Amino acid sequence: MSSFDQSAIDARPRLSRLEAAWVIARRDFIAVLFSRAFLFFLIGPLFPVLVGGLAGSIGKQVSTQAVSVEIGLAMSAEDNSAMLDAADTLRPQLGGGVPAFRRIAEAEAGGAFDARAFLDERRGNFAAILTGTPQSPELVGTEGQINRWRGPVELIAATATGASPTRFPSSTSQVVATSAASERSNRIRTAQAAQMVLFLLTMLLAGMVLSNLAEEKGNKIIEILAAAIPMDAVFMGKLFAMLGVSFVGIAVWGTVGWGFWAVAEDAIVTVTQTNFRELPGPAVGWPMFIALGIVYFSMAYLLLGALFLTIGAMANTVREVQTMSMPVTMLQLMVFFLSAANIGQIGTPLELTSVIFPLSSPFAMVARAALEDTLWTHAVALVWQAFAVVLLVKGGSILFRKRVMKSGGAGHAKKRRNWFGRSSAQDSSAEPAE
Incomplete structure (x- = not known):
């Protein structure tokens, strides 16, 4: 290659972090969306719902007869x-x-x-x-x-x-729409349902981030990307790609669920024991509540996904990934219980703790949206959650470079030792002496 060609290549502008993240997000989104594994991933949760609906319908019929x-x-x-x-x-x-x-x-x-x-x-x-x-x-x-x-x-x-009249007098009545106590009690039901849906979707979909990173680490693709693009841009792109894939999955499941509800509404109500048509309106109103629910799902997904990426950066094998992800899953379950236990106790120390702690903050704030009509607290919480996502992504990218990319460059020919001090890989192609 001539010096002119080399200088032209060196003079090409590098992608900014935002552009690099967009390239990675587009690449992963298309690759996952059009893979056969994603099709089976979409179909998988539908079978338990179908079986549950049929079992509920049959159970209701048997129960009615019994x-x-x-x-x-x-x-x-x-x-x-x-x-x-x-x-x-x-x-x-x-x-x-x-x-x-x-x-x-x-x-x-x-x-x-x-x-x-x-x-x-x-x-x-x-x-x-x-x-x-x-x-x-x-x-x-x-x-x-x-x-x-x-x-x-x-x-x-x-x-x-004929000992009593066969026609009884008609009565009139006045119905009170609601009371303060009953309205708050009903809104707590809405908050609980929102938290449950948010938790189930997050736990079901966030695992795709970890499996995607583990696969690319095994194929050494991630190291090639890290050599050309800033690692935090790679992680951010992967997060938003999987978030986009998750919204596609939710759209598919929502469409199928709506059709299933139209066909077998009685069976669904029997299984869930909750008529979602009768859920009381949240304090902020349904349009704003749905918008906040989508945003808080995105933040919960990004926070858990960033934590999974950090785990993937620390793990060297798929087995280590599975072992290290279990404590995070249990932690997420505990923070969900923390948020669920403090519904309706706004302002208490435990409730404020669940609002401030990043992993539980989306669940606590979506419950607040159902109970209070104050909006500025949601703006503050979203800014804090976004900042926590950036910190987790940055920390995960630093760990990845220290643990995975340390084998590149000058250190590639060095022997790596395991925890017992023994050489785990011998360099069979030692350089000849001068």
Whole structure:
């Protein structure tokens, strides 16, 4: 190569850190998004949701059939008809307070009928047996069932005999929308749901950063990148690339979840035990709360991802990566519990600790958004969280250069020793003596 060509190459402007981070982010985003592993990663969480929804639907159906209350009618055919008509008359106004009656054919056929023996044989799904006449009904069953249904049965029997009016007066009512105590209690539910969603998404998606770095360390690609681009720009680019991939995954899961909710809403409600349509509005309003939720998810992801990158910088093998990531996962679980335990206790020392500590700050602040309408605290918290991300990325890049890149350059030919002081790699190609 001529001196002119070499000087032209040396004179080329180097990429700034922002440009270098953008190049790495674009490269990783495209590489991960169009890989087969990412497709299986998207499909993976859908199977537990599908199985859970089907199990919830089947469980609800079985539970409904198991707990349906039926009282057997063991009166004469005429009396049974009178009791059924009276129950139908009362059911529109009393609803579930009116039991479901079912005729017992053996009793209507005439002859002796032993209600106690019939119940002991456990034939049918009867909670109790009603014998006698509407003028003198007799309820046969366990003590709990008798105490539960004595009043409704007596009311139905009185209606059947005409001893009470069959049409009840209508009443008017005034409903209070909410009270201060109930509104705060309901907003705590919203805060808890937001924290849970934020934690699950972060823990599910942040592992991609660590696996991506471990793979590129094994292939020596990361060392090539580090030789050409500032290491902190490489780490930052990888973080935002995985964040972009995470948003793609959330969009796919959200679309599938919305369709699944439309098809099997009852099953989802059975599994979660929470009707998300009835979640009360947060203090800052739903549009601002959703925007803050997206931002706080991004910050939680970047903080945990930066910590994982730091772990990847300290680890030399995939086994070390897995071993060292476990304490961080447990730490994240503990800070989540810290934030969840202090919901509604704004201003207390523990709550302020969860706000200040970077890893728990997104969870604590998203709970504050549900409970308080003050916005300036969120601006301060986001600035602090962004600063913590920069510090973690900078620290991880320094550790990476010290632990991984130390084998390059003049130190490449030196022997590296393990913890026991023995040589871990011999230089088989020793330089000849002068």
